Amino acid sequence: MWTPDVLDGFEQLTLDLEPDEEGDVVATLARRTVPGETDAGVDLLYVHGWNDYFFQAHLADFWERLGVRFHALDLRKYGRSIRAGQTPNYVADLGTYDEDVAAALAAIGHGVGTRNSRRLVLMGHSTGGLVLSLWASRHPGRAAGVVLNAPWLELQMREAGRRVLEPGVRAAAAINPRGPVVYYDRGLYSRAISAEYDGEWEYDSEWRSNYGRRPTPAWMAAILRGHDRVAHGLAIDAPVLVLLSARSSMPTRWTEETQRTDTVLDVVGVARRVPNLGPVTTLVWVDGALHDVTLSSAPVREVVWRETARWFRGYVTCDAIPREPAEEAHDHTPWWRTALARLSTRRRGAPDT
Template sequence: MSVVGGSHSRSVDSSATTGWRTDVLGAGFEARTLPLTRDDEGEVVATLVRARSAPLSARRRGVAKNVDVLYVHGWSDYFFQTELAEFWRQRGARFYAIDLRKYGRSLRPGQTPGYIEDLATYDEDLEAALVQMGHGYGQKSSRRLVLMGHSTGGLTLSLWAARHAGRAAALVLNSPWLELQTREWGRLAFTPMNSTIKRLGRKTPYPQIDRGFYARSLHRSLGGEWDYDLRWRPELSFSVYPGWLDAVIRGHQTVAHTLGLTIPVLVLLSDTSSLRATWDESMRHSDSVLDVDGIARRAADVGECMTLVRVSGALHDIILSARPVREKAYVQMDRWLGGYLRDPVRVTHPFEWLP
């Protein structure tokens, strides 16, 4: 199921700061603007999107019938993955997604797209969303919270879960950006240089290295399968700034020192990377953004109950891969959900058999 081209290219009413409204995705989706603390670029908001209620049969018997899902997008991205929302709905979950500050629906004129200098700043965005979902700090909910993040969103949620132990029941990571493409040795070598450049100009952009290959494998107008708003997810990714990259690197360093999550974590990765300087058709069947083998090694540092699934032929965003490929990913997600999200059998003395 792809998003209908042009159906969400309308401008968003930035004055609508309260209440739910029909989302740019159209029927079945609503959005709510969440005002946040202003910064040096003016008004700052996040945007929470929710899907319509799950079918009654799924709400009664689905494996995720008592689950609320919050999805967080990656870098130079926004939420448009309606098929993913439907996957969760059909399993009984309430599905929500957030466009973080300065991304997609939340981007305001004059703002630097995606710019932030500390990933922990997103705590405010996430808390505002969780309050609306009934999972805010201090709120009591009988439903379990599952967090799902893609790429930089996966890194952000992993760090959040480590700082807020006990609030999420599980974590699903879709190609999480847990380490630089140059792996640890490259990160350690590059960090001092980036710090020096940051002191000279935190918002002085690095040269654009994106050649549009990933977009070519995704957007229908470029030969891919999907339609989405190229203003919010441009063919060439947002400019990278030293201040932003420093925040990401510090996140990588935190993961490298082991996050120690105790909740179940599912990590979905492609089986192959294709990090090339020129276009190759293999990029339609591999991750052309991250070093998946390096991420797979780093994933072990996320938590003590981590399941790693390598999906053959997958793109960087697993759920935007070709249909046969993403169907395999959904099967793997179903298998994992059945093991970790189904209501557990409660045993008063689970080790009474021990001598």
């Protein structure tokens, strides 16, 4: 049953999931109580990032102006879905979120085997972008488009750092999966976005901590496995739009750069992974953007809206041919992945076979 949401003008639906070792587990779907006046025949599912939840009502406003029915999913143990006694934000395998996504899609009429003439767009931010990239690759034919807002496709220390860290993280995950991980957040990104400080956005700091959340070894190992899968190439068969800040910075104190750069991800490292997502990818560098590009200053947001709308009209609503629902995912090696592998081999100087 849909009930009033914490955001004015929204309602929420609790999605019961299979219990885990910590007890009952739920995900939560949010949508506008009264849909927009125009309808382009498109539904959108948004998934938030790490230490986050859906609070960006202005993002829903943007999509609804395009005639899109906007839905946001708070994953298990995040935001609206946190329950007493649970480890916030915890999973040991990103594939666990398949159940959350499946429940949300079923609730909005895009379940497996469901005949629906409406097209589906997926949108993910940061860790949510990684989760949805992996999901879309495993479930071909389901989405008409994928929008990734600063997706966490690669570790900040890039592949070399990932290879150094992975054995220790994997060992720690096996010994104490929910144990402590060395982590320090000065809160500079939160200062840039929160209305309590120098930003303009209001959110629940219990659900989105201003100083981050300490990750766990099992969760970190899951992230590294996800990065490795991206590095080896995914098979997203829908057009993909990636929005990134034009620059990264890793400040140790508050500066002007903190308000105009991505202070969370290495955007160059992420950008290098974009061609690995699928055969049709569009990368937009947004000058002056924060990590969540939709939380940037108003002039920067206008660039985000313009480029996203242009991509949407060019790739999603450019025709009226509905996509047939896929009965089930299947393994395949697309021609473009083989071509990329051959090209990479040539660049390394190995003989072409």
